[in-house]
Amino acid sequence: MFLGKMRALLANLGFVLQISGIFIVIPIILSFINNELVATVAFFITATIFLVIGFAFNVFCERRELSYKSSCALFVLVFVFLSLIGSIPYMYVNFSNGDIIQNISDSIFEAASGFTTTGFSVIPNISALPESIIFYRAMTQFIGGIGIVLVLLAFFYPEAKLKDFAKSLGVSTDQKIKKTFFLILLVYCFYTSIFVIMSITLGYRDIVKAISFVFSAISTGGFTPINDITSVATTFPMNIVLVISMVLGASNFFIIAGLFKRRFKQFFISEFSVFFIMAIIAISVTSIFFGLSAQESIFHIVSGMTNSGFSYVSVAEFTDGLKFFLVFLMLVGGASFSTAGGFKIFRFVLMLKSVRKVIYESITGREYRIKLFGREYSNANMIQAVVIVLLFIGVVFFSAFIVSSYGFPLVDSLFETTSGTATTGLSTGIINPSLKVELKWLFVCLMILGRVEILVVFMMFSRTKKPSIQNEENMSASIENDNEKKQITKQFKCPKCGTIVTISGQSGENLTVTCSSCGTKGILII
Template sequence: MVTEPLDRSVLSYMHHQLIILDEDIDAATAVKLMHDKKAETIIVKNKKDEYVGIITDSDILDKIVMKGEDSDQVFIKSIMSSPLITISARANVRQALELMRLNVIKRIPVTDNIHILGIVTQEGLAHVIRTSVLEKTFRPYRAVIREHYKPIWGNLGFILQFAGLLFIGPAILATSLGEMKSAIGMFLCITSMFVTGFVLNSYGEKTPMNLRQASVLMVSSFVLLSFFGSIPYMYVNPFYTDIDPFSLVVKSFFESASGFTTTGLSQLLHPEDLPKSFDFYRSFTQWIGGLSFIYLIMAFFYPERKLAHMKSMISGGGLKLKQLLLTITVIFTIYTVVLIILLYIFGYENAIYNLSLIFSAITGGGFVPTSTSLNLQDNMQMLILMTGMIISALPFAFHFAIFSKEMHTTKMRPEIYTYFAIIAVSIIVFYFLIASTDFSSKPMFAMFHVISASTNTGFQLVEMSVLSDQGKILLIIIMLIGGTAFSMAGGIKVGRILQMVQKITKKRFVADASTRSISGVSSRYNNHQDLNRHEPKSEKIKEEKTFREALLIIVLFIVVSFATAIVLWYVEQKGFLNSLFESVSALTTTGITTGITAPNMSNISQIFLIFNMIAGRFEIIAIIYFFLEISKRKH
């Protein structure tokens, strides 16, 4: 197919704004006919029906108007340009322009040697060439957009629209409770998601994505969800009345991001002062973000193999997507209902508060409906919440295996046993570290906070600044380790620790597939068919790449934690260890605070913690993969 504009046929660019008149018609009549037909050119023919001349506006202006002639007395044959130069319909643009240049004319009729088919003008052809040059210049960019970004826009629009549907529930609850300010804020959020989703869908394409595109989609969707989720906060303004607009936006975005990433850090010291529906909305964002509902809907539109990259990023390792969907929608709903009923049985009768509290526990969120929700004296409440927290830190595949005969827990046992061993040892050590405090007589205090930190939930009974430095350091280490792989817990993950130990000691732990990558980034190495095809060399390469990936993640967690801590230390002036604690808490999506996260926290500190929360939600790996892929393309 010819794409060079000069080689295209003149038929592509001719127009039909012309009339054909006899040579004996007077100029006045000809001008009237031109006006009636909206023609730009007159082709003149003689009595033998031969085309003998051409008349344009300039001919009429120069030969009649400027000379003061009476147009009724002037025949068009006396003002026409003759002879008539025509071009064949088989000619191209290059030939037409050359003919115009040689004859010093600006338009040429196109003929099939019998009839006049149309006319091409110098101005029209020049415009086509300019447009073609611009198209040629921007064609590579349009191809890049079509190939790399349209799938992201299309899927992102779909996700936002589905998220908008999910938030209709809290909005209806607010309306039914008569809390109209909350309801309006939520409906504004829903409307914004729908409109943005519609716009993105109109420009994008809902097609399968590669790993890099999935990385961009996941990160950008969490940023946009956090932004739109901040609209109810901005509308309700639960902070203080004289807040400036920029601070309101930053604080609202901080609270929203903390919910969607299941971090649980909050500047709202007395959530009981909020409308009940708004309290529920905050916990609901944790439920949506923690269980990744918004991404699982895509399972209905793509085949399993097309969603491999995305599944690994939403903690779905080891499960087929339908199994993951079943685990999240059914099994975790069962857990939630059972734990809510247990709270009700043991005296907690406020259904909305119970739902909010269990949402936070079972998603590793950490938001509490009231500042007095947690009661250290109530052992049953503590046990119920600790059960929910531990559920959130165990692999999705483990939960599926409990309820299904299709899968066994054997391969997951080394990591789970190691995780529980870490918790047990940490409880004992932490108990002795708080021996000199007022809580030394309460073993439940040590147990609750260690489990809260290790599951990256973020429930806390006291401000962590009262702990000794040794106690803070222990909790920092526990938060960094985090829960098990492919769970809702954050942190480095116990699975990676086992990978490192296995590589260093050169010992293999049972048949637990622990050499397999536990990140979306390396899901290309998770294909067992490819692995078996190239054994044993492929196994070695895969182990080495997995080890390097685990090492990279550990280093990145430490570097980002210290970098953010330095900023907090300088800005907030609360001590470096407290700043490091807060930074790690945000990066591991835990939510335990030393008091830095407070209503008077600076906007700069909030922005850094927001970055930590979103980066930590994907173990920094999605963002890193994006830049690694760009670097690879450059080389």
């Protein structure tokens, strides 16, 4: 049973690795054109390993339908394998000039940061890298952001097999999933092409760097192709391109795709409206109370809220108050099913509504239904949102204490672990080439954990036993006997005033219920 599930899991993983190997052809061509021999060899090795391992998984394993738990495991393993194999070009170039342990650790850190769209970097001099490596760094964000998952789902999965995988991504299954994924992939590529063309047409002449910036922004990654982005982030056209790309990357791709179907109302009652209001408030607060200029506030608030991580001012010089404010914004993050990190605006608003629900029901004794963005949510949805938020915050604070034990200020440690887990990439300076190797590996784990979401990892390692047929029959008979002997308690909600009345009776009994508040009568079947 276990081997069968593992074979199905590896077969699907093999497809992802083969697709990744095909993507590597692009930097191979670029390195060949630029006569960058070392980079060309590195990319050939990387592409070969991706394709060989992917082919082996497909040949020796059987590709079958995955359960929800297996889909969660696949999602986690995709980013683990991408980070490990995708680190080879960095190892080959050996940008750190250190020993083999440091070289491997730095390379995996850089690859994980790219594929998880975090944007942390331990490369001391980005401008000294071959141009093809710079392009590859940006492309890893595009692949990890949403591209590789959507290619897998849109082209290689039949409709009937997509529901559990979609569920592991937090996607609703009440629509034509395959068609929707394909549309989103087209929208993702369309926006990327538009912004690249816009950047070049409006005056940014370096094509590779323009593509790299757009890849980083639309995937909310934050890798930059140059050491200092001040001139880019403060001048037209790239400042406008970066801000708009970051916002679109952090928007729900289902909602964005809906605009092409003229679903404008759905767009305005979505998470985007909450994001817009929060952004206006945050920009005003940082401009008035923390001394940033309007331009600095707009750029860095958008960068933090979308978990992009672009910055042209020193975050280390921010006051502790501003750092805490940015920690909150990074924790919340962008919209669900976007390239942004954090625990998402949707869960933040749902949690606030859950507090209101508890207060209302405690005072009135009436049921309060949670409606959000045009949908109604159950108590199970509410509990799941609260659990994910608490797990996220718990991981961030626990990791912050570990980092601070190495002598870093607690506020800076909290900022850094939040940035890593929320896949943001803003840094107070703790992340640097000389950081201890064990802390680099801690941040690698945080970046992957934040990218796939913490609950997905717990689902991957959870153990659930399916009861045998005999146990199910015995359980069913036991329940029937208990129903005959025991009293069952049910609640009756008054259709007129909403008052909840609790009634007890035996199974199958019809009882007449009278509302204690307004006297309305009704029939309740136990």
